Amino acid sequence: MKRFSLILCTINRDQVVREYFESLVRQQDPPSFEVILIDQNKDDRLLPIVADFENRFPIRRYTATPGLSHARNVGLNYAEGEIIAFPDDDCTYPETLLKSVSDYLSAEHIDGVSTLVTDPHGRLSAGFMYRSSRRISSRNVWNCGVSISIFVKRQAIGDIRFDESLGVGSGTVYGSGEETDFLLNLLKERKLLDFCPDIVVNHPVFFGPWTVKRGYLYGNGMGRVLRKHHYTVFRGFYSVLLQCIRALMALGTLNFPRMNFHLAMAYGRLVGYFRKYP
Known part of the structure; x- marks a missing residue:
């Protein structure tokens, strides 16, 4: 073996x-x-x-x-x-x-x-x-x-x-x-x-492309797993807040594609968490 x-x-x-x-x-x-x-x-x-x-x-x-x-x-x-x-x-x-x-x-x-x-x-x-x-x-x-x-x-x-x-x-x-x-x-x-x-x-570090679609799909996945494993609503909102903070940080550097990526991920986490499971 x-x-x-x-x-x-x-x-x-x-x-x-x-x-x-x-x-x-x-x-x-x-x-x-x-x-x-x-x-x-x-x-x-x-x-x-x-x-x-x-x-x-x-x-x-x-x-x-x-x-x-x-x-x-x-x-x-x-x-x-x-x-x-x-x-x-x-x-x-x-x-x-x-x-x-x-x-x-x-x-x-x-x-x-x-x-x-x-x-x-x-x-x-x-x-x-x-x-x-x-x-x-x-x-x-x-x-x-x-x-x-x-x-x-x-x-x-x-x-x-x-x-x-x-x-x-x-x-x-x-x-x-x-x-x-x-x-x-x-x-x-x-x-x-x-x-x-x-x-x-x-493994190569990800530097983009920071697409809205990618952020939304990634966010949905995490939201789904949070809901599937019975994490609280507060934990779900905490994960959304983290992405909003990262969006603000990207805005501070005028990196608008990355800002939109993190906003899309935040929204995706909300959608993924609150979509009915299974």
Whole structure:
């Protein structure tokens, strides 16, 4: 059995997939791992890349219809490793990442760990606000994990899956929140998850485009998850207020596209929270 199953879902990209694979080749003293490649492309653009790397580490390629949560669920159904990860196709792993995660999760009582996410220059990814280790809870989960930072023991996941009505490509207005929903479902099953900022995954920092549509869809996703997991109305309004503050900050720098993005996200969170669920 492999130590890791790395479920990589991708569409309309190729060079960044190659760069991710190259970061796997550079791993120092890595535990055993396999890549579960969920190919959502309509063409065979990834086949040459798979051919270049399949002799370096195991790659199992499966096709799936578009939809990130759906694709990850397909990957979960095929994964055989002890630890499951969900890398983005444009992230990379520092050279000691897999060994560090494996060592951390050697503690039997810990079911999963979330890492810090920065770009290669150390700039923090949006959503992370902690620089110290802590146990993940329903209170801090929003600031402790995104999909690419999550490493969870397969035994702990069991039958838990991503909500396919959430996330990019879902076909709904809920354009985000699937990874937080996934973590909250793990917490409901009393799984112990840690946030460890000493371990880092690299991913480009988002600098735009700050479109109103993107903000609205992202906001709807968070609102939906807040309602689904029975967060109070006050928590919902607090999340809206944060986006309004960020809109004012953007206005202060005359960044009007970003201001509109945050206003759209604030409105989306309201809509997502108060729309009837399920």
